[in-house]
Amino acid sequence: MNKILLVLKKEIREIFRDKKSLSMMLVIPIIMPLLLIGLCYLFEIEQKENPEKEYNIGFNYQLDEIEKEIITNLNINSKNKNIKELYEKGDINAYIEKENNNYYINYDENNPESLKTMAKATSYLEQYKLYLQNNYLIDKNINPDEVINIIKISYNTLNKKNDNFYINYITSYAFLFIIMAITISATYPATDTTAGEKERGTLETLLTYPIKSKDIIIGKFLSVSLSSMVTGILSFILTTLAFIYISNNISLFKDLSIIPNIKQATITLLIIISYSLLISGLCISIASLSKSFKEAQSKLTPLTFISVFPGMITFLADIKTNFLISITPFINYIQIYNDINKNNYNYLYIISMFISTILLITIVLYIIIKQYKSEKVLFN
Secondary structure: OHHHHHHHHHHHHHHHHOHHHHHHHHHHHHHHHHHHHHHHHHHHHHHOOOOOOOEEEEEOOOOOHHHHHHHHHOOEEEEOOOHHHHHHHOOOOEEEEEEOOEEEEEEOOOOHHHHHHHHHHHHHHHHHHHHHHHHHHHHOOOOHHHHHOOOOOOOOOOOOHHHOHHHHHHHHHHHHHHHHHHHHHHHHHHHHHHHHHHHHOHHHHHHOOOOOHHHHHHHHHHHHHHHHHHHHHHHHHHHHHHHHHHHHHOHHHOOOOOOOOHHHHHHHHHHHHHHHHHHHHHHHHHHHOOOOHHHHHHHHHHHHHHHHHHHHHHHHHOOOOOHHHHOOOOHHHHHHHHHHHOOOOOHHHHHHHHHHHHHHHHHHHHHHHHHOOOHHHHOO
16 A cells, blocks of 8 residues: 555656646636636527617518518518619528518528528518408407417426526536546546656666556556546536526526536536546556557547547437446446436436446456556557
8 A cells, every 4th residue: 555655646746747737637627617608608699689689681572551660660671672682792681572462581591690580570471460360350340369369378398497408508518528628637647657657768667666566557547537536626616616607697597507506516526536537547548558658649539539429429319318328438427417417316327337437447457457567568
């Protein structure tokens, strides 16, 4: 145990001496909350429509007084001449053509502004149609409410408050950022402590000491794990502070329970620690087989994408957690996090995730120890 602690102290000392390792460990968590806050502001801007915004719409026919009143209330500017040319130039984002009682709204479905203008043109036609229907029924001595409003439609949302799309989106991507930060934080010290030592020639010196390869590997593994854990925990704390700021300052999220409770925070921290241990072991295992620092970095780069990609799939595909997913590396951490974020606590899946992680870490450490007993691996 004393020998493991000696190796751990040596590796931690080198991590704190190395500016790159420190920046990976501390700077990335600071950037993440800023990205989240910026993303939430973008959501709010996208959702809020400026009530004073004017929409330029072309008409191939003359509007009557009622239609002019409707488009004025809807902040629509009408264009009646050369509407197709105006559309091609971008002066209008949609135009309406009328043939008898048929109205055609022309727009570009790949242009967001054109889509919004199309929606505004639809509102105008719906209001005008309602006006014509009312007048027609009144002329026939029929109460319009008895016909047009013959049924009443109300809306009840069945989503729970913490199953809101915006909550799921922001919290899921926040956790993906944390996973990415942990992975990046683990790759550099893992590369430096294995391939870097080979390249510098300090590994041979270390092997001359009366320390077993097992003790060396466990010490290195704990140092890299500690670095990635610090990144993960710091990222989570700063992300939580960002959620507090978002819920207090961005109106779109004010009524949503975006801040994790104690139970959610505790399990999330345990997930972060588990993932940190696993990714650190994988990084050391891959970097140990490399002949140089540059080669190790090249081999570890895909690991960043592999760690995040499954989580993006589970979020976009809305996959439900089962036992197989709970023991599948990378997917299980993000899927369990998404579940607890929705107050869905399946302790069997949570325990399965931890047990599978422990087994994988044991296998990875065993492989690394075997590697360090091979002169071919150690000395290229």
